[in-house]
Amino acid sequence: MKGAESMKKSFLTVILSLSFVVFFSLSVFSAEFPGPDAAKIDWNQSNGQSIRVMACSRDAITYLKNIVPEFEKLTGIKVAIDDYPEAEFFRKIIIDLSSGNPVSDVFMLSHAYSTMYEAGGWLEPLEPYLENSSLTDKAWYDFEDYPAGSLSAVVINGKLYGIPIAPDNQIVFYRKDLFEEAGLLYPNNMDELYDDAVKLNNPPNHAGVVLRLARGAGTHWPWNGYIQNYGGSWLNTETKRPELDSPQVIAGTEMYLKLLKDAGPAGAVNYSWYEASSDFAQGKAAIFAGDANIFMSSFEDPSRSQVAGKVAYALLPPAPDGNNAPAAGTAWHWGMSSVSKSKEAGWLFIQWATSKDIALRLGIDTTEIMRNSIWQSETLKNKYPTVPDWIEASSATMNQFSGLYRFPRVKEFGPLADIVEALLQEMFLGQISVADGMAKAQAQTLEVMKME
Amino acid sequence: MIKKISQRHKIVYYLLLPSIITLILFTLFPFFYNLWASVQNYDLIYPNQKHFIGLSNFIKALTNQEFWNSLKTTFYFSGLGIILQLLIGLGVGLLFGREFKGKNILRTLLILPMVAMPVATAYIWRIMFSPSLGIINYVFQKIGLQGSEWIAGYNSVIPSLVIVDTWQWSPFMILIISSGLMSLPKEPYEAAKIEGATGFQTLKNITLPLLKPIISIAFVFRLIDSFRTFDIIYSLTGGGPGHASETLNINIYLNAFRNLDIGYSGSLVIIFLFLINIVTLFVIRRTGFEESILK
Numbered sequence: 001m002k003g004a005e006s007m008k009k010s011f012l013t014v015i016l017s018l019s020f021v022v023f024f025s026l027s028v029f030s031a032e033f034p035g036p037d038a039a040k041i042d043w044n045q046s047n048g049q050s051i052r053v054m055a056c057s058r059d060a061i062t063y064l065k066n067i068v069p070e071f072e073k074l075t076g077i078k079v080a081i082d083d084y085p086e087a088e089f090f091r092k093i094i095i096d097l098s099s100g101n102p103v104s105d106v107f108m109l110s111h112a113y114s115t116m117y118e119a120g121g122w123l124e125p126l127e128p129y130l131e132n133s134s135l136t137d138k139a140w141y142d143f144e145d146y147p148a149g150s151l152s153a154v155v156i157n158g159k160l161y162g163i164p165i166a167p168d169n170q171i172v173f174y175r176k177d178l179f180e181e182a183g184l185l186y187p188n189n190m191d192e193l194y195d196d197a198v199k200l201n202n203p204p205n206h207a208g209v210v211l212r213l214a215r216g217a218g219t220h221w222p223w224n225g226y227i228q229n230y231g232g233s234w235l236n237t238e239t240k241r242p243e244l245d246s247p248q249v250i251a252g253t254e255m256y257l258k259l260l261k262d263a264g265p266a267g268a269v270n271y272s273w274y275e276a277s278s279d280f281a282q283g284k285a286a287i288f289a290g291d292a293n294i295f296m297s298s299f300e301d302p303s304r305s306q307v308a309g310k311v312a313y314a315l316l317p318p319a320p321d322g323n324n325a326p327a328a329g330t331a332w333h334w335g336m337s338s339v340s341k342s343k344e345a346g347w348l349f350i351q352w353a354t355s356k357d358i359a360l361r362l363g364i365d366t367t368e369i370m371r372n373s374i375w376q377s378e379t380l381k382n383k384y385p386t387v388p389d390w391i392e393a394s395s396a397t398m399n400q401f402s403g404l405y406r407f408p409r410v411k412e413f414g415p416l417a418d419i420v421e422a423l424l425q426e427m428f429l430g431q432i433s434v435a436d437g438m439a440k441a442q443a444q445t446l447e448v449m450k451m452e
Numbered sequence: 453m454i455k456k457i458s459q460r461h462k463i464v465y466y467l468l469l470p471s472i473i474t475l476i477l478f479t480l481f482p483f484f485y486n487l488w489a490s491v492q493n494y495d496l497i498y499p500n501q502k503h504f505i506g507l508s509n510f511i512k513a514l515t516n517q518e519f520w521n522s523l524k525t526t527f528y529f530s531g532l533g534i535i536l537q538l539l540i541g542l543g544v545g546l547l548f549g550r551e552f553k554g555k556n557i558l559r560t561l562l563i564l565p566m567v568a569m570p571v572a573t574a575y576i577w578r579i580m581f582s583p584s585l586g587i588i589n590y591v592f593q594k595i596g597l598q599g600s601e602w603i604a605g606y607n608s609v610i611p612s613l614v615i616v617d618t619w620q621w622s623p624f625m626i627l628i629i630s631s632g633l634m635s636l637p638k639e640p641y642e643a644a645k646i647e648g649a650t651g652f653q654t655l656k657n658i659t660l661p662l663l664k665p666i667i668s669i670a671f672v673f674r675l676i677d678s679f680r681t682f683d684i685i686y687s688l689t690g691g692g693p694g695h696a697s698e699t700l701n702i703n704i705y706l707n708a709f710r711n712l713d714i715g716y717s718g719s720l721v722i723i724f725l726f727l728i729n730i731v732t733l734f735v736i737r738r739t740g741f742e743e744s745i746l747k
Contacts, residue, residue, distance in 0.1 A: 091709050098496050120499045204584065215692035216710075266583035267604035269693045275582070284584070411497045415711040426694035429606045448711075 032379050033356035036074055039137040043352075046345035047076030053349070054082050054096065054104040056089040056332065059294070059366035060166045061108075064353055067361070071352050077345045087216070090414075097122040102337050105346045109162045109335030111153035116411035117335065123161040124336040129347040130160070136351055145356070145371045147398045150331045153409055162333025163354050164370040166294075169330075169397040170225040171390075173280060173288040173299065176312040178206075186312070190229065190255055190319045193289065197263035200286035208263025210276040210285040211256065215425055217272030220417040221330075222290045223424065227252035228406055230319040234416075235408040242408075242445040244420075245438050252319070254434050257427055259289060269425050281305040290316050293394040296387060297367045313390040315397065330407065331370060372399070412448050419444045486718045494715035509719035519720070521695060522703040523727075525610065529685075529699055530678040533614045533621075537674060538667070540618065541625020546659070548630035559630075562623040570620070574687035577616050578603070581688075603689050609697045616684050621677070625670050632666030633659070668739035672732055679728055700724055 036043065055061045061083045068079050084092055089108070096102040097117060109117065117123050129135050130143060146164055154162030174186065178200055187193040201208030212219040224234055232248030235241065243249060260268045265279060277295050280288040283306045288295070293313075302308045334350045336343060352358060356373060363369040364383045374380060375395035384391065408416055419441055427437040446452070493505045513519045548555065565573070580586045581602040589599030602612040640658045649657070682701050685691070691698035691706060698706070704724065708717035 094496060094712065098499060116497060120496075207584070214690065215694075216690035266589075267581075267586075267601060269604045270578070270582075270689065279584075414497075418706060418710050422692065422694050425692050426606075429693055431606060431694060 032377055033360055033373070034140065035357040036352055036355060039140040039355070041133075041135060041137050043075045043348065045134070046342065046348060049342045049345040050078035050080070051105040051340075051342045051345050051349060052080050052082070052103050054084075054089070054093055054107040056086050056108050056110075057083040058166060058332075058368070059297075060362055060368040063362050063366050067358070071349060074352070075345075075348055077342075077348065079349060086218075097337065100339070102339065104337055105340040105342050106334055106336055106349055108165070109154065109333040111168075111330045111333070112407065112409065112413045112417075114153050114161060114333070114335070115156060115409045116413065118156045118161060119411050122338055124338045124340065124343060125159040125161060126163065126336065126347070126350075127160045129343070129351075135344060135347055141351060141355060142373070145373050147370075147372055150370055150398065153330065153407070154333050154335075162335045163350050164331040164333050165354060166332040166368040167292075167330070167370055167394075167398065168221065168332070169293040169394050170222060170290050170316065171293045171393045171397060172290055172314045172316055173295065174312055174314065175283075175286050175307060175310055177310045178286045179312075186314055187317045189317050193287070193317050194255065194259055194262075197259055197287055197289070201263040202286075203266070206283060207265040207279070207285045209259045209287045209289045210265060210268075210271060210279050211260055211289050212271055212273055212276055212291065213260060213268050213424060213428060214270050214272040214275075215421045216418070217274075217421075218417075219272075219421045219424060223253070223256055223420065224407060225290055225316060226256045229316055230255070231321065233406045234420075235406075235410065237406055240408075240410055240449075241451060242416075242442055242449065244442040244445060245435075250434055250438050253424070253427070253438060255319070257424070257434065260428060269428055281307060283307050293390065293397070294367050296384075296390045296394075300384075300387065309386065311387075313387060313393045315393050369394070370398075410449070415448045416445055419448070486721055489714050490718035490722050492715045492718075494713075494718070496712035496714060505715070509716045510723065512716060513719055513723060518695065518698075518703065519700075522698050522700045525695075525697065526679060526699040526701070529610050529613060529617075529681070529697075530675065532611065533617045533678050534671065534674055536614065536618045537622045537625045538671065540622040541629050541670065542667070544622070544626045545629030545633065546655075548626065549633035559627070562626060564623075565620045566623055568620075570683035571687050573620070574616070574684050577684075578688050581612060603697075604693065606693055606696050609689060609693060613685055613688060613697060616688065617678065617681060620684070621674060624674065628666060628670040628673075629663065632663055636662050664739060668735065671739070672735055675735065676728055676732060679724075679731075700727075 061081065065081050065083070068081060071077070072079060083089070090110070090113070093104070093107055094113075096104050097107075098120065102122075109123070114123070130138070130141075150164045150167070151160070151162075154160060154164075179186065179196070182196075182199060184196050184199065187196050197208035199208070200206075212222055227234065227249045230248045230252035232246055232250075232252050233243050234249070236243055265271070265285065271279075273291055273295075276285075276288060276291065277298065279285045280295075281299055281304060296311075296313065299305050299311050300308050334354065336346050336350070340346055354370075356371060359369070359371050360374050360377060360379060363371075363374045363377075364380055367384075369375055369380070372395075375391060375398070380391065381388070410416070423432070423437045423441045426432050427434050432440065490509055491504060491506060492502055493508075494502050548559065580588050581604075583589050583599060583601055583604060586602075588602065592599040600608050600612075603609050636659070640662070641654065644654050644658055680701055681699065682705065685697055685699060685702055686705070689697045691702045700720070701724070704717050704720045707713050707720060711717075
């Protein structure tokens with residue numbers, strides 16, 4: 001009798017949980033935006049072709065790899081996606097493209113390298129595909145949905161070379177519980193941020209602040225957000241001449257290093273985003289003072305983080321005399337090889353992968369969001385109800401500041417980043433003063449860019 | 453009769469073909485391609501400006517402070533590492549020359565660091581070295597010692613990398629030296645025993661001289677390998693902090709794959725090759741490796 005009752009109970013549990021699963025999956029995939037079927041184009045026009053996609057490993061790509069069979073079913077196009085960790089990806093794609101006969105038809109295009117690839121003649125202009133009504137349903141695709149700033153890196157000499165897929169938006173992560181305990185409010189400017197970080201620095205329990213400083217780990221990226229916040233610019237936006245020894249750049253650099261020196265963790269010099277975000281997720285840091293907004297999903301996941309529910313999200317506070325353009329709103333894009341033999345198929349893939357419906361599904365699963373409509377979507381707000389400040393800060397970097405973002409989009413970018421990253425470490429360790437270090441960076445950059 | 457021989461010869465040639473093709477494809481072609489690249493202005497940042505520039509790349513290297521610094525770092529890293537590994541190899545190798553219980557198991561265990569994936573082990577070392585989270589400083593603090601900055605310090609980075617290199621490659625020295633010991637003739641030892649030589653005298657006058665060719669083989673192998681060390685350094689520090697652990701090999705990599713200057717890094721490779729040959733030749737000459745082994 002008891003057995004029958006408990007069986008009934010467990011049956012009820014199964015039914016209940018099943019209905020929950022169905023309900024939630026329905027609510028998650030509820031068509032806030034019409035799917036590919038609603039597009040007025042013939043998805044089957046390249047049936048039987050195959051394309052190779054080379055990508056940099058990240059959550060958005062993992063997600064796309066899982067759902068790409070849907071595209072194959074829709075179009076009859078075979079898609080092979082190869083993805084590699086960032087450093088390896090950059091090496092592989094440049095070798096592939098420069099070979100003149102690349103195996104990749106479609107590939108991920110970093111905002112930092114688009115100028116260089118364009119100069120090599122490796123990129124296919126995408127506007128003709130976007131404007132071709134047999135290839136693109138413009139009303140359904142709604143290209144205007146992308147924030148203008150997110151296209152700044154891929155519009156070169158008036159031509160469009162990429163479609164945004166994944167963002168790199170710089171925001172600040174901080175522990176609201178620690179701020180509250182210390183009776184502190186989120187700082188109004190950079191000097192207050194520094195004071196708070198020093199006050200909250202409590203080794204060996206937790207550091208006041210974490211930031212990247214490792215060489216070859218993209219440290220230039222958060223650093224660039226800092227110098228820009230102080231009104232500086234890596235290269236002059238008009239003349240492309242380096243301005244690394246300007247007082248603004250020096251002030252931004254000084255703040256970046258001062259934070260780490262006086263409130264950073266031991267061994268900060270080797271911190272990549274991995275160490276910094278792990279420390280923060282383990283409760284070993286009070287402020288993660290500027291890195292990619294996508295870390296939210298791991299910080300709020302209790303199975304990966306000890307600080308879930310205790311994190312607040314904000315923009316980098318403005319610098320005293322800065323131009324208040326703090327955040328580094330940058331993006332990864334899909335680009336197409338100029339010598340691909342399956343360009344139409346490649347475009348269909350790009351269009352499908354970046355369409356609103358797919359972008360929403362991908363966005364709520366991975367938090368990799370580019371389109372304005374997704375930032376404003378109800379589905380997103382329902383999925384992440386506890387972090388409205390994250391949505392606000394992330395979309396603000398994308399909209400307000402990405403147009404102001406100054407990044408050295410020149411072909412020499414790789415060497416320029418290394419010059420800065422190596423010198424940041426030397427300045428941090430006191431091998432050279434910040435003023436001398438930036439003068440040296442300026443001289444080395446001029447040399448690489450073959451300028452006087 | 454004559455026909456038979458020439459036909460036989462033909463087969464010999466065919467049988468050689470696979471190895472010759474492999475050699476051409478993977479050794480000769482890359483070498484000559486590199487030689488060609490080293491005299492070109494071959495820069496992927498300026499893909500359309502490829503042209504012959506003679507020895508300019510070599511001159512650029514030899515007048516470049518970064519090059520000389522990386523050379524110094526290479527010698528520091530390799531020198532310190534090999535001396536340590538030689539001492540450990542000799543000590544433990546001699547120990548292995550004796551019979552004791554569990555010797556075979558111990559010898560198998562010794563190989564582990566060598567066969568472990570370098571990048572994976574490098575990442576584990578990276579975590580262990582971490583001043584805040586790492587176990588090394590934790591243990592140091594527990595026993596009342598001041599921890600170090602390890603790979604985060606400007607002066608401590610190379611010694612820290614040497615620790616990893618030594619952990620990984622000392623077993624190689626130990627194995628070569630202990631197997632060398634086993635192959636030594638018994639007679640001199642018997643004679644020494646009869647003459648009443650002490651253990652130290654036997655070591656100094658018999659074992660070491662007899663082992664010299666073996667040690668020099670191990671030394672040369674390790675030297676070439678150590679010069680080329682890439683995985684450990686790149687995974688642990690990427691050449692940093694600053695340029696403090698940028699050995700020539702890392703410098704070449706950065707020039708080729710970050711700065712995309714194929715021509716310049718090609719010239720560095722040639723210089724590197726030349727250097728390894730000179731140093732190896734010098735070591736072989738000085739240790740009498742040639743006379744004792746090659747004759």
